[in-house]
Amino acid sequence: MVNIQWYPGHMEKARRDMQDSLKAVDMIIEVRDARIPLASANPMLDQMAKDKPRLIVLSKADLADPDETEKWIKRLSGDNAMVLALDMQHDKSARKQVIDAAGKLTEARRNRMIARGIRPRAMRAMACGIPNSGKSTLINRIAGKNTAKTADKPGVTRSLTWIHADKTLDLLDTPGVLWPKFDDQKTGQYLAVTGAINEDILNLKEIAVFAADTVRSHYPQTLKDEYGIEEDTPSEKYLEMIAQKRRLLKENGIPDEERAAVVFLHELRRGALGRITLERCDEEAEDLQQ
Ligand SMILES: Nc1nc2c(ncn2[C@@H]2O[C@H](COP(=O)(O)OP(=O)(O)O)[C@@H](O)[C@H]2O)c(=O)[nH]1
Ligand SMILES: [Mg+2]
Structure with missing residues (x-):
């Protein structure tokens, strides 16, 4: 990806x-x-x-x-x-x-x-x-x-x-x-979310959805409070909901999912959603220690 x-x-x-x-x-x-x-x-x-x-x-x-x-x-x-x-x-x-x-x-x-x-x-x-x-x-x-x-x-x-x-x-x-380890998809995704990887080579919508999924799994209340995303909201709906919440609409009133992805990642990166750790200590296997 x-x-x-x-x-x-x-x-x-x-x-x-x-x-x-x-x-x-x-x-x-x-x-x-x-x-x-x-x-x-x-x-x-x-x-x-x-x-x-x-x-x-x-x-x-x-x-x-x-x-x-x-x-x-x-x-x-x-x-x-x-x-x-x-x-x-x-x-x-x-x-x-x-x-x-x-x-x-x-x-x-x-x-x-x-x-x-x-x-x-x-x-x-x-x-x-x-x-x-x-x-x-x-x-x-x-x-x-x-x-x-x-x-x-x-x-x-x-x-x-x-x-x-x-x-x-x-x-x-x-x-x-030196460069990070790119061969593992999750690593690449985490790096993209924090902005460590140049954005123009990425699919921002996919990265934003991955980020929102990660945030929701550890800080469900945050996504509820900020964007009305519930724990059972399907991930296909995230960007639409973020667009609605932030009034990011195209001329015809359709939610602008591209801009929603940009805005969401920006809010996450600058700490507007609170203090968030994406990569969790308890979830990573012991032998990953380095
Ligand atoms: N919030 C926050 N931002 C930081 C911190 N350290 C660095 N930054 C920001 O991270 C970005 C990259 O930092 P930089 O020192 O240029 O990274 P380098 O590429 O490794 O030299 C810059 O925008 C810094 O302002 C920190 O402790 N907290
Ligand atoms: Mg530098």
Whole structure:
């Protein structure tokens, strides 16, 4: 259904660039969307950065259901992984939370340096994630106002630009972009709903109906209150009802389902329907953890 054009050559280059950059960092900061914590993950990262400490930032937490986010934090945390859920646009403590977590994740590494008689340097991190996950927002947040870009680091082969976040943490200023896993239809649909995939290649009406179905199954009252959609309303009726409710009519008075799809997705994405998590922790199999 979701027919996404992607270019193996382009992706292979992105993968190689990422692999190169990974050699230069002590840890990675993986940005995912709190509304779809698995669908917005990057399948290649696990192989490429298996042994690096990882901070998973669930971005857009302000748009996600806090109860679900709690579950996801527990589920995704691990020995070598910490999880933070952040509203990166408004959370004043976002920068400190990330720097503190990075400090904890790299503590062992720093201690090893000290044990070997090396004065510990700032740890190096790279923000990675799929397009639109919030990497640039995070980097801007952490970089703060008065941070200067530092010169290339010794021992780093490629010419990389670093942002000196604070005395304990340097950030690679080029975010690592990799693509999500498209081979699973549900993943593609979730990504389309949140706006992570370019809209002109999608059938918006289908995406909107999928989104409404998902919202209804977890937040039935929301669709009832907003659009009068009941729990037994057939899905073929959704867009017509949304069009009626929002007065989206064509000249002849017929409900404009195309516009209803656009309006509905817009309302959902900007949080007008409340805080909604699309991908549910309890519904995803254990072995999906990544
Ligand atoms: N509501 C909300 N929006 C966010 C948050 N973080 C990023 N965004 C928005 O998500 C979009 C993509 O962010 P961006 O940093 O450009 O993603 P990138 O493509 O990974 O660099 C932008 O419109 C941001 O304003 C967040 O925590 N909450
Ligand atoms: Mg960006």
